[in-house]
Amino acid sequence: MANEARGVSNEAVVNFIQRNIVGVAVVVVALFLVIPMPRLLIDVSMALNLALSIIILLTVMYTPRATNFTTFPRIILFDTLYGLGINISSTRLILTQPVNARGTSSGQSVMVQAFANIVTGGGEGATPVVIGMVIFIILIVVQVVVITKGATRVSEVAARFSLDSMNSKMFDIESQLNSGAITEEEAKTQKAAVRRESDFYSTMDGASKFVSGNVKAGIFITVINLAGGFIVGMVLHGMSAGEAILSYSKLTIGDGLMSQIPSLMMSFATGLIVTGSSSDEPFDKQLKQEFTVSGYVYEIVGSALALMGISFIRNGPSATVLLVTLGALFFYIGFRIARSQQREKEKVVAAAAAKGKNQKGGGPADTESIAPLDTLSLELGYALIPLVDKEKGAELLERITRIRHEAALDMGLIVPPIRIVDNMTLDPNEYSFKIRGIEAGRSKIRLGYYMCMNTGNVAEELEGEKTKDPAFGMPAIWLPEEKRAEAERSGYTVVDPPTIIATHLTEIIKSHASEILGRQEVSTIVNRVKETNPVVVDEVLNGDKKFTYGEIEKILRALLQERVSIRNIVVILETIANYSAITHNTWELTEKVREALGLQICRQYVDEDNTLRIMSLSQDLSQMLLDHTVRMQDGSEPYAALDPVDSRKWDSVMHTAYNGIRGKGFLPIVMSASVVRRLVWNSTERELPDIIVISDREIVAAGKDIKVEVLGEIAEDKGVNIQNV
Numbered sequence: 001m002a003n004e005a006r007g008v009s010n011e012a013v014v015n016f017i018q019r020n021i022v023g024v025a026v027v028v029v030a031l032f033l034v035i036p037m038p039r040l041l042i043d044v045s046m047a048l049n050l051a052l053s054i055i056i057l058l059t060v061m062y063t064p065r066a067t068n069f070t071t072f073p074r075i076i077l078f079d080t081l082y083g084l085g086i087n088i089s090s091t092r093l094i095l096t097q098p099v100n101a102r103g104t105s106s107g108q109s110v111m112v113q114a115f116a117n118i119v120t121g122g123g124e125g126a127t128p129v130v131i132g133m134v135i136f137i138i139l140i141v142v143q144v145v146v147i148t149k150g151a152t153r154v155s156e157v158a159a160r161f162s163l164d165s166m167n168s169k170m171f172d173i174e175s176q177l178n179s180g181a182i183t184e185e186e187a188k189t190q191k192a193a194v195r196r197e198s199d200f201y202s203t204m205d206g207a208s209k210f211v212s213g214n215v216k217a218g219i220f221i222t223v224i225n226l227a228g229g230f231i232v233g234m235v236l237h238g239m240s241a242g243e244a245i246l247s248y249s250k251l252t253i254g255d256g257l258m259s260q261i262p263s264l265m266m267s268f269a270t271g272l273i274v275t276g277s278s279s280d281e282p283f284d285k286q287l288k289q290e291f292t293v294s295g296y297v298y299e300i301v302g303s304a305l306a307l308m309g310i311s312f313i314r315n316g317p318s319a320t321v322l323l324v325t326l327g328a329l330f331f332y333i334g335f336r337i338a339r340s341q342q343r344e345k346e347k348v349v350a351a352a353a354a355k356g357k358n359q360k361g362g363g364p365a366d367t368e369s370i371a372p373l374d375t376l377s378l379e380l381g382y383a384l385i386p387l388v389d390k391e392k393g394a395e396l397l398e399r400i401t402r403i404r405h406e407a408a409l410d411m412g413l414i415v416p417p418i419r420i421v422d423n424m425t426l427d428p429n430e431y432s433f434k435i436r437g438i439e440a441g442r443s444k445i446r447l448g449y450y451m452c453m454n455t456g457n458v459a460e461e462l463e464g465e466k467t468k469d470p471a472f473g474m475p476a477i478w479l480p481e482e483k484r485a486e487a488e489r490s491g492y493t494v495v496d497p498p499t500i501i502a503t504h505l506t507e508i509i510k511s512h513a514s515e516i517l518g519r520q521e522v523s524t525i526v527n528r529v530k531e532t533n534p535v536v537v538d539e540v541l542n543g544d545k546k547f548t549y550g551e552i553e554k555i556l557r558a559l560l561q562e563r564v565s566i567r568n569i570v571v572i573l574e575t576i577a578n579y580s581a582i583t584h585n586t587w588e589l590t591e592k593v594r595e596a597l598g599l600q601i602c603r604q605y606v607d608e609d610n611t612l613r614i615m616s617l618s619q620d621l622s623q624m625l626l627d628h629t630v631r632m633q634d635g636s637e638p639y640a641a642l643d644p645v646d647s648r649k650w651d652s653v654m655h656t657a658y659n660g661i662r663g664k665g666f667l668p669i670v671m672s673a674s675v676v677r678r679l680v681w682n683s684t685e686r687e688l689p690d691i692i693v694i695s696d697r698e699i700v701a702a703g704k705d706i707k708v709e710v711l712g713e714i715a716e717d718k719g720v721n722i723q724n725v
Contacts, residue, residue, distance in 0.1 A: 031085075036089070036092055036093075036096075037089045037093075039093060039109055039110075042086065042089050042090055042093060042109050042111075043109050043110055043111045045082075045085075045086050045089075046086055046090070046109070046111040046112075046258050047111065049079075049082060049083055049086055049258075049262045050258075050261065050262050052079065052082075052262070053079070053261075053262035053263075053265035053266055053269075054265060056072075056075060056079070056265070056266065056269050057265045057266075057268060057269045057272075060072070060269045060272050060273045061272065063273075066197075066200060066201075066204075066273045066274065069273060070196065070200060072200075072204070072269075072273060073200070073203040073204050076266060076270065079262070079266055080213070080266075083218075083259055083262055083263060084217060086258075086259070087217075087218065087221050087255070087259045088221070090109055090112060090255050090258070090259075091221060091224070091228075091255065093109055094109075094112070094251050094252075094255060095228050109254075109255075109258075111254075111258055112251055112254035112255045112258055113251070113254055114254070115253075115254040115257045115258055116250045116251060116253050116254030116255075116257075117254075133249060133253060136222075136253050136256055136257065136260075139257075139260060139264070140215075140218075140219060140256075140260065142264075152212050166194060166195075166198050169194045170191060170194060173187050173190045173191055173194070174187070174397045174398065174401055182417075183417075184417075201274070204270075204273070204274055215260070215263055215267070218256065218259045218260055218263060221256075221259070222252055222255070222256040292337050294337070294338070294341075295333075295334040295335060295336070295337030295338030295339070295340075295341060296334060296338060297334065298330045298331065298333045298334025298337060299330075299331050299334035299335060299338070300334075301327075301330045301334075302326075302327040302328065302329070302330030302331030302332075302333075302334060303327065303331060304327070305323045305324070305326050305327030305330060306323065306324050306327030306328065306331070307327075308323050308327075309321070309322070309323025309324040309327060310324065373436050373437040374419040374434075374436075374437075375416040375417075375435070375436060375516065375518070376415070376416055376417070376418045376419065376433075376434070376435060376516065377418065377419040377420070377421060377433075377434045377437075378400070378418055378419070378420045378421075378431060378432075378433050378434075378501075378505070379421055379422070379423035379426060379431065379432045379433075379434065380420065380421070380422050380423065380426070380431050381422075381423065381426040381427050381428040381429055381430045381431065382422055382424065382428050383428035383429050383447060384428075384429065384430075384431055384445070384447065384497075385422055386447065387447075387497065387498055387501070388420050395498040396420075396498045396501060396502070397420075399498050399499070399501070399502035400418050400420075400502065400505070402502075403415070403418075403502055403505055403506050403509065404417075404418070406506070407506070407509050407510075407513075408567075409567070410510075410565060410567075411509075411510065411513055411560065411563075411565050411566065411567065412525075412565045412566040412567025412568070412569060413509075413513050413516065413517060413521070413560065413566065414521050414524050414525060415509060415516060416516070416521070418505075427444060429444045429445060429446055429447070430442065430443070430444045431443065431444075431445070431501060433504070433505055433508055435512055435515050435516060436515075440508050440512050440515075441470065441504060441505075441508045443470035443500075443504060445497045445500050445501065446465075446478050446497070447497055448480065448481055449478040449479060449480055449481070449497075450478070450479055450480075450481065450483075450484050450487065450494050450495065450496055451467065451469065451476045451477075451478060451494075451495045451497075451500055452464065452476060452477050452478075452479050452487045452492035452493065452494050452495075453469055453474050453475070453476040453492060453493045453495070454475070454476075454491075454492060454493075455474075455493050457491040458490055458491040458492055459490055459491050460490050460491075461490070462477065462479065462483070462486065462487060462490060462492070463477075464477030464478050464479045464483075465477060465478040469495075469500070470500065470504045471500075471503045471504045471506070471507045472507070479494075510563060511563075513560040513561075513563075514557040514558075514560040514561045517553065517556055517557055517560060518553070519549045519550060519553055522549050522552055522553045522556060523549055525566075525569055526541070526549070526552070526569075526573075529569055529570060529573065533570050533573075536570060536573045536574050536577060537573065539577040540552070540573050540576055540577050540580070543577065543580065544580075544581075545580035545581055545584065547576060547580065547584075551584070551586055552573075552576070554586040554590075555572070555576065555586050555589055555590050555593060556572070558586070558587070558590040558637075558678075559572075559590065559593065559594070559597075562681060562692075562693075563604075564594065564597065564600075564601055564604075565600065568597060568600060571593075571596050571597065572593050572596070572597070574596075575589070575592050575593045575596040576589055576593070578592075579592050585635070586635070587637055587638060587678060590678070591674055591677065591678065591695065591697075594677075594695065594698055595674070595695070595697045595698055595701050596701070597698075598697070598698040598699065598700070598701025598702045598703075599701065599702040599703065599705060599706070601694065601698055601702075602694070602698065602699060602702040602706045603702075603706070605667055605669055605692060605694075606706060606707075609707070610705070610706065610707055611706075611707040611708070611709050612669070612699070612702075612706050612707065612708050612709070613666050613667070613669065613709045613711055614669045614670065614671045614694065614699075614708065614709070614710055614711065615657055615661060615668075615669065615670050615671070615710070615711050615712055615713070615714050616670075616671045616672075616710055616712075616713050616714065617670055617671065617672040617673075617676075617680060617713075617714050618713055618714060618715035618716065619673075620715065620716050621650070621653065621714065621715065621716055622672060622673050622675075622676045624642075624646060624650070624716070625640045625642075625676045625679045625680065625683065626675065626676055626679075628640045628641050628642050628643070628646065629641075629679060637678075637682070638678075638679070639679065639682050639683075640679045640682070640683050642683070649716065650683060651687065653714055653715075653716060654683075654684050654687075654688065654691075654714070655687070655688070657670070657714045658688050658691060660712075661711065664711075666711065667692060668688065668690065668691045668692060669692045669693075669694060670691065670692070670693050670694070670714065671693075671694050671695070671696055671699065671710075672693060672694075672695060672696070673695065673696060674695040674696060674697045674698075677693050677694070677695040678693075680693045681693040
């Protein structure tokens with residue numbers, strides 16, 4: 001039982017260490033700094049430190065992008081602390097254990113003694129020690145002056161340029177997103193990569209200081225080892241001055257090499273990672289690709305070496321043999337590279353010839369695929385290009401991105417990327433917004449000027465070039481930038497050019513939302529719902545009375561035509577599923593969906609008192625529309641085919657009602673029976689595009705949260721009777 005308990009305890013300890021290996025390692029390294037360590041542990045740690053530095057160096061070489069090795073700055077900090085801990089422990093061991101005149105001792109680190117013997121040649125006397133010290137000093141100078149200093153400088157420059165170019169890169173991504181070159185998910189990924197790159201080089205700038213500090217600390221510790229060993233040898237071990245210097249110098253060299261070689265590799269790795277390119281290929285593949293650009297380079301080098309060797313034939317025959325041999329080798333390498341490149345060119349030519357042979361004639365239009373029209377595009381005259389120029393702020397790009405997000409929040413519509421292009425056929429100050437290649441809006445603006453609108457609060461009118469607001473058609477004037485403050489003091493609403501275009505685009509998107517929505521957008525919306533509400537999606541798409549994306553698209557388009565938000569898509573799909581067993585008629589289902597969204601629809605049009613003020617449509621007019629309804633066999637939208645007499649009567653009554661409601665300052669809201677609501681809207685939306693038609697069932701569905709006030713009745717026999725106004 002005791003053995004079993006001991007086994008369970010050991011297993012628990014091992015599992016704990018495995019789960020917390022990094023934390024355990026940090027604690028052990030910290031202990032190196034203060035607690036004397038056994039010689040064996042110090043030797044093992046030195047070997048691991050050397051191996052770790054080689055692993056890190058090779059990892060850097062085989063990592064394509066610097067930002068892929070995101071933990072490197074923290075690894076530098078950890079390795080620095082680890083190396084210093086070992087150095088301090090080995091220093092303590094050197095000074096506490098006695099040594100003989102040859103600098104050896106059974107109590108000293110075997111790694112330190114081994115490296116000391118390698119550098120000094122293992123000989124006795126002052127000469128090997130002096131040679132070893134010279135080599136060690138040269139190594140220190142190379143590391144401090146060349147590698148570490150260079151890596152630190154490159155880190156500083158890389159961090160500065162990375163931060164300076166961050167905004168520019170973000171604008172590039174926004175431009176590609178708005179032009180449709182990348183999706184929103186790709187834009188998020190690229191933005192995250194830019195932020196990661198900026199963070200990485202910023203932290204590398206600080207981490208490189210640890211590398212240089214580690215080198216300086218190593219030099220300082222080496223000097224302390226030498227001075228401390230000299231004192232300890234003479235005072236404690238009774239050595240002469242010469243014996244103490246020679247003995248402890250040897251150990252100091254070994255200890256310094258054991259600390260500086262891993263540090264040198266870390267410095268080299270730091271230099272490699274901060275000087276790396278943005279290529280996705282590792283360093284070795286980049287070298288192979290870039291050093292095999294042309295085989296003629298190696299042929300020329302080989303010829304030059306051979307000629308140089310021949311010129312040495314009298315005074316240095318050995319050099320001649322070496323140079324001619326290397327020259328022949330380089331020439332052979334160049335010949336192989338050139339031959340391989342020639343074969344690749346022949347393959348490309350043969351493939352192009354075969355492709356041309358398979359084509360059956362015709363011009364480029366016959367052989368090249370025709371690019372589809374952009375769903376949304378904004379064309380600019382050349383004078384407006386600065387609005388999307390990243391070097392000049394690219395204000396419009398940011399506004400357009402915001403427009404797409406606001407449309408998703410407001411209408412529930414996933415607006416496709418807006419491609420921005422310049423159009424030389426437009427007036428320099430003109431822009432045009434197109435939906436699937438068809439123009440939906442156009443206007444002119446003036447850069448350097450502000451559009452100033454009088455909304456009724458102007459105390460003193462100013463003189464300026466008259467114009468109209470493109471979004472709402474309000475009269476306005478253009479004023480130069482220096483008069484902006486004066487216009488604001490006078491009470492004008494002042495709007496800058498990017499805001500003018502952004503507002504115009506927003507209104508166009510709202511009024512043409514049904515045209516923007518397509519099957520692909522419907523699929524995207526449904527797939528997002530499926531992530532959180534898979535049951536309702538499965539019931540609609542895969543149930544007994546399953547619906548196609550086209551049928552769902554018709555319902556959503558009908559809602560968007562009347563500016564009803566489809567953001568509450570779950571309720572819409574649930575309503576479709578609820579009535580799927582009764583009907584598949586999309587127009588009847590649209591009315592059922594509107595009833596389910598009754599509160600949402602009514603809230604769009606209530607006033608400050610939460611009151612919905614409406615005009616009701618008489619039963620006679622409703623019956624007239626029903627009697628003239630034409631229902632198409634192909635499932636197209638039904639419509640009221642009124643005869644000329646009834647059509648004039650209908651137009652007259654509705655125009656009178658519209659003008660009466662507008663004249664009183666209310667929204668033109670008409671309430672009708674659910675069965676004729678869509679017919680009423682169809683019969684009036686062309687002449688009265690801003691009319692709002694709500695069914696009685698939608699108002700009932702809104703419940704007690706909405707107060708309703710009937711202003712009057714629209715009737716055939718008595719015209720329009722507006723009451724209670």
